[in-house]
Amino acid sequence: MARGPVDLNGAGLGDMDPEAFRKYGYQLIDWIAEYLAHPERYPVLAHVQPGEIRAKLPEAPPEGPEPMEAILHDLDRVIVPGITHWNHPAFFGYFGISGSGPGILGELLCAAFNVNAMLWKTSPSATELEEVVLDWLRQMLGLPLSFTGVINDTASISSLCAIAAAREVVPGLKARQEGLPGRPDVPRLRLYTSEQAHSSIEKGAIVLGVGQEGVRKIRTDVAFRMDPEALEAAIAQDLKAGWRPFCVVATVGTTSTTSIDPVPEIADLCHRYNLWLHVDAAYGGAAAVLPEMRHVLDGCERADSLVMNPHKWLFTPIDLSAFYCRHPEVLKRAFSLVPDYLRTAEGEAVTNYMDYGVQLGHRFRALKLWMIFRYFGWDGIAARIREHLRMAQTFMAWVDADPDSERLAPVPFSVVCFRARPRDLADRLTSAGTQEAQEVERYLNLLNEALLEAVNQTGEAFLSSTRLHGRVTLRLAIGNIRTTKAHVARAWELLRSHGARLDRERRPPTLR
Amino acid sequence: MARGPVDLNGAGLGDMDPEAFRKYGYQLIDWIAEYLAHPERYPVLAHVQPGEIRAKLPEAPPEGPEPMEAILHDLDRVIVPGITHWNHPAFFGYFGISGSGPGILGELLCAAFNVNAMLWKTSPSATELEEVVLDWLRQMLGLPLSFTGVINDTASISSLCAIAAAREVVPGLKARQEGLPGRPDVPRLRLYTSEQAHSSIEKGAIVLGVGQEGVRKIRTDVAFRMDPEALEAAIAQDLKAGWRPFCVVATVGTTSTTSIDPVPEIADLCHRYNLWLHVDAAYGGAAAVLPEMRHVLDGCERADSLVMNPHKWLFTPIDLSAFYCRHPEVLKRAFSLVPDYLRTAEGEAVTNYMDYGVQLGHRFRALKLWMIFRYFGWDGIAARIREHLRMAQTFMAWVDADPDSERLAPVPFSVVCFRARPRDLADRLTSAGTQEAQEVERYLNLLNEALLEAVNQTGEAFLSSTRLHGRVTLRLAIGNIRTTKAHVARAWELLRSHGARLDRERRPPTLR
Missing domain, CATH: 3.40.640.10 (Type I PLP-dependent aspartate aminotransferase-like (Major domain))
Incomplete structure (x- = not known):
């Protein structure tokens, strides 16, 4: 531990000086307002290798105080590149959970009261x-x-x-x-x-x-x-x-x-x-x-x-x-x-x-719900969820209408389970003998794993997957408050184009 | 559920408009800066009766959106009066946990990223x-x-x-x-x-x-x-x-x-x-x-x-x-x-x-520690904890020097366990026969429960209690980042004066 002179960053032995809190609070609010206005400036899925963020951070704890400017600089330089942006309107993985302005302000108050x-x-x-x-x-x-x-x-x-x-x-x-x-x-x-x-x-x-x-x-x-x-x-x-x-x-x-x-x-x-x-x-x-x-x-x-x-x-x-x-x-x-x-x-x-x-x-988590319920109202919340359900129905209809895709589950809410399944392989799955059908299934699993990876690597959309009856299944989960039909349409476009390309590149000769 | 026209408070079906987020974010930062600069404006312990806050809140959820101004107005009108202010520098209850400016800003970022x-x-x-x-x-x-x-x-x-x-x-x-x-x-x-x-x-x-x-x-x-x-x-x-x-x-x-x-x-x-x-x-x-x-x-x-x-x-x-x-x-x-x-x-x-x-x-809680460690530095954190330990030693010395108080446990950290014990009762506890000693102990328990209540009701300080070997024990726990020696001294003053008053008022004749 350092024994040098102690610079206490602000108000003697107390907390951050109130004026400093105001100044950096404003800066962070600005930063967040800008970030939430344009989360699609970043790739949805972080493009980093394991250990890459850690390597940019000091191994030893900071001995003396550092200026908040330095911390906020590292926020942009070190932290943000390693964030997977759940706020991105094309985040369709897992469940598309998202916060909201009033919820964030509620959390801020919760931290301030700290009861x-x-x-x-x-x-x-x-x-x-x-x-x-x-x-x-x-x-x-x-x-x-x-x-x-x-x-x-x-x-x-x-x-x-x-x-x-x-x-x-x-x-x-x-x-x-x-x-x-x-x-x-x-x-x-x-x-x-x-x-x-x-x-x-x-x-x-x-x-x-x-x-x-x-x-x-x-x-x-x-x-x-x-x-x-x-x-x-x-x-x-x-x-x-x-x-x-x-x-x-x-x-x-x-x-x-x-x-x-x-x-x-x-x-x-x-x-x-x-x-x-x-x-x-x-x-x-x-x-x-x-x-x-x-x-x-x-x-x-x-x-x-x-x-x-x-x-x-x-x-x-x-x-x-x-x-x-x-x-x-x-x-x-x-x-x-x-x-x-x-x-x-x-x-x-x-x-x-x-x-x-x-x-x-x-x-004091109740503050979050209180601010969200009042700011949006029951009607406003319902309208947003209704729109998510509607977008999921739209995407479902696209999947159903596409001869190269297959839906793998009903859509009672806002998640669509599907896979790429080139049209000429459909017959082989149903009519072919067991062994060939199995070969097709194995290929479709590889194809859809590659498709998921390819779409996620674009940074323009992020989906996650599951397995249903052994089949690799892509999940498009709508729930983000910033998602619009344009984002869903772009995801569909990416899925279709990468799916077709990967099928051309990866299909084994035996299945051609 | 209301079926009226839906006013969506901001940006259509999306989140709060970025400019609204900025505006209300600033307002809340201002509110918090002012609050944290003067938490002693409020009584430490909330002066409300069970159900009093609930009675001020609507029974039904809000149907449509409300202006953020109305929400922030109710923050002052309804919520704050029912807060027990853990941020108050004279909060000495339980453990004197406290957040800090950089920690609050870290929580804000955590909520914004929402990963x-x-x-x-x-x-x-x-x-x-x-x-x-x-x-x-x-x-x-x-x-x-x-x-x-x-x-x-x-x-x-x-x-x-x-x-x-x-x-x-x-x-x-x-x-x-x-x-x-x-x-x-x-x-x-x-x-x-x-x-x-x-x-x-x-x-x-x-x-x-x-x-x-x-x-x-x-x-x-x-x-x-x-x-x-x-x-x-x-x-x-x-x-x-x-x-x-x-x-x-x-x-x-x-x-x-x-x-x-x-x-x-x-x-x-x-x-x-x-x-x-x-x-x-x-x-x-x-x-x-x-x-x-x-x-x-x-x-x-x-x-x-x-x-x-x-x-x-x-x-x-x-x-x-x-x-x-x-x-x-x-x-x-x-x-x-x-x-x-x-x-x-x-x-x-x-x-x-x-x-x-x-x-x-x-x-993403790590953000909080990252901002706190960097903003204060290891040295700055250590200096604050050292000061808390020092204040606890000071308070302990006051208790030990006071013939009308009794310390009930060693003080290895920043919590002092003690009770009011009028000097003339000390002898009766040690020299008297078992029955009288028990009567004294019973009285001291009542006296200290009343003392705790009286001090906490002043709103100027808050302590909690425990029982050690059956004895009602007051705990003064120092850990709040805003606590200074003046706050500890004021608590001691309150404890001494209310203790003496209550002993005069409550002492049963048999123990006079």
């Missing part, structure tokens, strides 16, 4: 605003009054909390007190979710001590929806084999294809077998703010818990996951621990959010 | 900057090169990850695959931590299926440090009784008194009994950036994992928890799940942070 809303007392506004905006969101989603909310960081944590609550109410098991196994006479736990469910469900089960073997993945139908008959058969089989079924996680908007599990039928089964029903609507739930899309949450009013992530499709900067539960007292039973240093006089009269989840620290 | 750094590819800069700043912090703390870092949101999650890793390496147990119980021949797990450890350790054990019974709290010595002899005796006893000891969590800076467990001796025991050693240095670790305080982490170089929270005492807006582990491959074994939709070509050549923790979503 830890673990207790009501440690910032009543944070707790009560969270209660209010989550109730607004509940109304916007058409969920019943019995759903009580808490804001978590991610759906990974929200779903973990749901499964923990499910574990807590298993009859005869005292998971909180005794752990797993609570008692030798309580069989091993089994959770059910579809083979298309998000990896966070399996991870939650691992974390909670249920283990991968405690997760049974139910097969899906042609539209990638959980098959309720297969679910019931699995439950019955497990009961016979001595397992203890305890939880079903249904998904509204799976990650690969955005399929919607048949929640009403699943809710029936959960009722019949006394299982906790958790719904992962992290992505798809957002669409329910549109009256014409509210049906996607049909049956969810009977769920025990539900997660919906405003940081996916409600223009909220990551992180903000809305977790609803109809049995908050169970969450409290599962999680509440009140040490002496956190006791307050208010007791049961208030909500202390630390009682309802894993983390003690609780940010 | 999800789950994979290297999804923002190489985010991953590589995180690797670099965590290595800077490692050097500043004097930890060996073998410590690999990952940024989590909170210490709750970091410690949960540590315990999950410990669970993963229990011989014969396959927790990830089989859950708990993995096998009937593997005994129940037991974790050891002191009776002064943070509640997050017990909560982590609950979440992970170890259960409360799987946590054995080891008694502490007169200075509230874990007693290694008691630890060894507990391990030996548990082994005999058929438990499987698997993890010890030592604390550097416990929450009630900031005591430091004897990590070197505990590390010896962990080595002998093959137990995972996790160190919770969430608060205390920060002091190790001072050369003269580096000894607080003695022995931690032998830990398997360690958590240190820059959002506590390194002027970083919440949330940012630095989690170090000497066996990142174990974390990966415990947590990595790579579904088809997240596979990338880079494979093992890069760090994909999603592999090392519970949450898939991963914010």
Whole structure:
């Protein structure tokens, strides 16, 4: 550590001088305004090699203070070239999550107040605003009054909390007190979710001590929806084999294809077998703010818990996951621990959010939702999501009309799953003998991997991929607040031209 | 939902117009600059009743867009009165966490980029900057090169990850695959931590299926440090009784008194009994950036994992928890799940942070540390923490010199534990018979609860409390970047005057 004279960059031993904060704050606001006005100036996917950014950064920590100008200079010089620009209007990967101006300003305020809303007392506004905006969101989603909310960081944590609550109410098991196994006479736990469910469900089960073997993945139908008959058969089989079924996680908007599990039928089964029903609507739930899309949450009013992530499709900067539960007292039973240093006089009269989840620290995230909901209004948010759905339908129509492309899943929301499949190979897939069909499939996988890479390397658009029935599947996910039809059209143009070129270059002679 | 004409507040269906973002961004920067320059204009503890903030907010979500002016007006009118001002220089509660100008600007940038750094590819800069700043912090703390870092949101999650890793390496147990119980021949797990450890350790054990019974709290010595002899005796006893000891969590800076467990001796025991050693240095670790305080982490170089929270005492807006582990491959074994939709070509050549923790979503928090470390420099940060330690010593000296006060714990960092104890009652506590001593203790508890309430109600200072050996204990925690000796002196004045007044008013006749 340096022992030289200490230059304290501003106000003696305190914080940055207020005038310096104002000056650099303005500079950053300008920088961000310019950046968000033109994110397409940058390639969507960062064009850097592993280690390239690290190599530009000093190995040792800075000993003395540096001018903010130097830091902002390095922002442009070092950091920005290694950013994958989720703000780019042609970011079509994963889910096209995007923040928004009011959301960014909400996060700025959250950082400025810097309260830890673990207790009501440690910032009543944070707790009560969270209660209010989550109730607004509940109304916007058409969920019943019995759903009580808490804001978590991610759906990974929200779903973990749901499964923990499910574990807590298993009859005869005292998971909180005794752990797993609570008692030798309580069989091993089994959770059910579809083979298309998000990896966070399996991870939650691992974390909670249920283990991968405690997760049974139910097969899906042609539209990638959980098959309720297969679910019931699995439950019955497990009961016979001595397992203890305890939880079903249904998904509204799976990650690969955005399929919607048949929640009403699943809710029936959960009722019949006394299982906790958790719904992962992290992505798809957002669409329910549109009256014409509210049906996607049909049956969810009977769920025990539900997660919906405003940081996916409600223009909220990551992180903000809305977790609803109809049995908050169970969450409290599962999680509440009140040490002496956190006791307050208010007791049961208030909500202390630390009682309802894993983390003690609780940010004032509600500010983000508050500013977004008010700035855009329910109507404005709905209009944007409606436009995303419309653009996805347009892109879907292009895929369907193109003889050299093949759509690989229905499009209930704003994600289109498809692949390049040159027209002359279509016949060979259906009519040819097994061996030739397999050769074609292998080639199509290579072709589509190359196509994804080629399009992403242009820097003009970014898509991600998945596999459906072993097929490499391209995903075009629309959700970015800046995306317009022109960006979708350009992506389609790139896909078509690179697809044709790569097919010419890469097709093996045997398939010509 | 409203069906009226949609006024879209700015740029059609896109985000807030860039010029509007600039305008309101400036306004908020101005607002924050003014707020942070004078947080003492507000009472530290919010003077509101439960439900008071909620009652000022609409029950239904806003249908159409509202002007940003209206939102900012409500910020002053509704939100601010219900804020407990952690930024107030006389916030002495819990730990005096505080953000800082460069940290707030870092959070602003994080929200603007809004990347999800789950994979290297999804923002190489985010991953590589995180690797670099965590290595800077490692050097500043004097930890060996073998410590690999990952940024989590909170210490709750970091410690949960540590315990999950410990669970993963229990011989014969396959927790990830089989859950708990993995096998009937593997005994129940037991974790050891002191009776002064943070509640997050017990909560982590609950979440992970170890259960409360799987946590054995080891008694502490007169200075509230874990007693290694008691630890060894507990391990030996548990082994005999058929438990499987698997993890010890030592604390550097416990929450009630900031005591430091004897990590070197505990590390010896962990080595002998093959137990995972996790160190919770969430608060205390920060002091190790001072050369003269580096000894607080003695022995931690032998830990398997360690958590240190820059959002506590390194002027970083919440949330940012630095989690170090000497066996990142174990974390990966415990947590990595790579579904088809997240596979990338880079494979093992890069760090994909999603592999090392519970949450898939991963914010670009590294920006905050980068801006703070560079703006203040190691020296500047050290100078501020040194001043906090010095102020705590000053306050401690005042308590020790005051015949009407009693210090209840040593002061290794910047938290002083004490109580009002009128001088004439001191003799009765030591010389009197048991019954009278108990009556005095009961009275002192009431007196100190009333004193805490009275001081906090002034709005001029805020302290929190704990219980030590059944005694209501006031905690003065210094850590706010704006705190000066004048604020500490004023708090002392308030404590003395209200203490004397309350003793006059409340003392029962039997104790006069």
